[in-house]
Amino acid sequence: DEYYGISRWGGDFFGISESGEVTVKLSTPERKTEEVSLYEIAQKVVQGGLSFPVLLRFRDILRAKIHELNNAFLSAIKESGYRGTYRGVFPIKVNQQQQVIEDIVEIGRPFHYGLEAGSKAELFIALSHLRDKESLLVCNGYKDREFIDLALYGTKLGHKVVLVIERLSEIRTIIERSRALGILPFLGIRVKLSSTTPGKWSESSGDQSIFGLTSHQVVSAVKILKEEGMLDRLVLLHYHLGSQIPDIRHIRSAVKEAARYYAALYKEGATMGHLDIGGGLAVDYDGSQTNFHSSRNYTLKEYATDVVEEVMEILDPEGIPHPTLVSESGRFVVAYSSVLLFNVLDSSSLTVAPDRLSVPEECSPTLKELIDIYNSISVKNVQEAFHDIIYYRDLIRSQFIMGDIPLWERGLAELYFWNGIEKLVKVSKQLKYIPEEIEEAEASLAHIYYGNFSVFQSLPDAWAIDQLFPIVPIHRLNEQPEVPAIIADTTCDSDGKIDTFIDIYDTRPYLLLHPLKDEEYIIGIFLVGAYQETLGDLHNLFGDTHIVNVALDDDGEIVFVNEVEGDTVEDILSYVEYIPKAILHRLKRKVEQALKEKKIGLPEKKAIMEAFEEGMRGYTYFE
Numbered sequence: 001d002e003y004y005g006i007s008r009w010g011g012d013f014f015g016i017s018e019s020g021e022v023t024v025k026l027s028t029p030e031r032k033t034e035e036v037s038l039y040e041i042a043q044k045v046v047q048g049g050l051s052f053p054v055l056l057r058f059r060d061i062l063r064a065k066i067h068e069l070n071n072a073f074l075s076a077i078k079e080s081g082y083r084g085t086y087r088g089v090f091p092i093k094v095n096q097q098q099q100v101i102e103d104i105v106e107i108g109r110p111f112h113y114g115l116e117a118g119s120k121a122e123l124f125i126a127l128s129h130l131r132d133k134e135s136l137l138v139c140n141g142y143k144d145r146e147f148i149d150l151a152l153y154g155t156k157l158g159h160k161v162v163l164v165i166e167r168l169s170e171i172r173t174i175i176e177r178s179r180a181l182g183i184l185p186f187l188g189i190r191v192k193l194s195s196t197t198p199g200k201w202s203e204s205s206g207d208q209s210i211f212g213l214t215s216h217q218v219v220s221a222v223k224i225l226k227e228e229g230m231l232d233r234l235v236l237l238h239y240h241l242g243s244q245i246p247d248i249r250h251i252r253s254a255v256k257e258a259a260r261y262y263a264a265l266y267k268e269g270a271t272m273g274h275l276d277i278g279g280g281l282a283v284d285y286d287g288s289q290t291n292f293h294s295s296r297n298y299t300l301k302e303y304a305t306d307v308v309e310e311v312m313e314i315l316d317p318e319g320i321p322h323p324t325l326v327s328e329s330g331r332f333v334v335a336y337s338s339v340l341l342f343n344v345l346d347s348s349s350l351t352v353a354p355d356r357l358s359v360p361e362e363c364s365p366t367l368k369e370l371i372d373i374y375n376s377i378s379v380k381n382v383q384e385a386f387h388d389i390i391y392y393r394d395l396i397r398s399q400f401i402m403g404d405i406p407l408w409e410r411g412l413a414e415l416y417f418w419n420g421i422e423k424l425v426k427v428s429k430q431l432k433y434i435p436e437e438i439e440e441a442e443a444s445l446a447h448i449y450y451g452n453f454s455v456f457q458s459l460p461d462a463w464a465i466d467q468l469f470p471i472v473p474i475h476r477l478n479e480q481p482e483v484p485a486i487i488a489d490t491t492c493d494s495d496g497k498i499d500t501f502i503d504i505y506d507t508r509p510y511l512l513l514h515p516l517k518d519e520e521y522i523i524g525i526f527l528v529g530a531y532q533e534t535l536g537d538l539h540n541l542f543g544d545t546h547i548v549n550v551a552l553d554d555d556g557e558i559v560f561v562n563e564v565e566g567d568t569v570e571d572i573l574s575y576v577e578y579i580p581k582a583i584l585h586r587l588k589r590k591v592e593q594a595l596k597e598k599k600i601g602l603p604e605k606k607a608i609m610e611a612f613e614e615g616m617r618g619y620t621y622f623e
């Protein structure tokens, strides 16, 4: 655990069993909790006929997070004497999968937990799934006439649909549609705050952000609403600073600024009643509890308390009633509930075991020199040997290009070079100060573990914005991991790899893993429930992975509640507009031609066609 840090980032959910397997805490329908081995779950998944990669979903974790969030705000409200309540909404964009939304709506019902929609498709999901009329349905994003009509009809059906004005021009369309349909809207205004936050997700805030109204536009919006007699329909103020805000200071300053906007709108005569602080509540991916971009330097309790107190501090002196607090946390709610499991297909390394380094009877003086340097490496000559070994490796490369040395010599020289670097790294650990260049060289010694998954499909943020996720083998944790490795995926893209890993307070360029044995080696990527499933793409035509919802039954046995099979080759080909049947037909014609030309016989024709047909129905990953 010390190395993988599960107790730091695993929350109350993940741990390690005595037998060295990662565990997840699940509960029976009677709420008896048990620690269940992920390795056991993985074996059951395979026995049930599915192959890796598989995404595991845990409804129990989703429930715990929804309760945690709502209870944190309700407690902060109670403890501070705040005279308002909390109504969270889940932003559908963070995980749109039907099962997830259904679970969220059901679990959130006692809290009147609502949904946030940012597009027409998301609005359809929200309108059809929300049952509780007390819950809010917040509509963000740019809205055309159709979007506005849908939202207005939602209001007519009794839902609290709030149309949040993101652009000044939307107001006129909303007023026009409201009059045409005879339905009064609930309106919100999204403001661009001057408070910003640094980090990978910061572009949602600040003057240059593409969302929301500037202070001047807010004044114009109020003027229009007043003129049209609609200011009483303005019930909500919204802002969103960006996702994953690691520093509580930025959260506090944004709430403060927003509360001032709220007060100003209230004083202008708007009905108001809701202050929506958007998302941004961060997940501590590395468990460091710092303001590092993959962490957060605050607890949920602190977050909720600070929001409540900042609002009171601004509104109380003005005598303004406390609004219902709304937040749109997505990442915090769903990140923990999904784990991606994949198997390792193979590994490769630049070095060999030292006893496998052959000594040639005769070779060029350059190679001889390189071998001598390798043999001479000691604590006393680390830096000098490092420079020399690079010099001679480069010399051999140019001599090979000039045609002066044969391929086998170059091959052997590369082995001596990398083994030499490995020896230097090892020896330098005894020095008081390790030379920087040698420390840097260590990363290039990492082995490559080839994982059966696609970074682009399952971890798009790891590729697009270098987001960090905890990555841990789910078994063999009683064995010391000793192989420094990076992970390559099955796409043939040089970006299809993970070579930055979480470390406490920092990142590291490799992950220590176990040497491969005959049994399958299974690695889990944790905290992947937010954004990853929906941002994923079909690079190299690797499709959706299998999804298994895992729970416990009355007897504490593992059950798979809802299995969703991943894409087949056939599915994927039709997504990109091929007709699988037509492809098989083309292949059949080729096979028949080969038969005609006597390149194959009848039994081969049958075998080839069967392989094509079966392949079409198969999983897009290695089976």
Ligand code: PLP
Pocket: 091, 094, 116, 140, 204, 240, 242, 243, 244, 278, 279, 280, 281, 328, 329, 330, 331, 332, 530
């Ligand atoms: N609300 C809005 C308007 C967003 O754009 C987002 C995502 O960035 C969220 C809420 C969810 O944010 P988070 O996942 O950080 O809670």
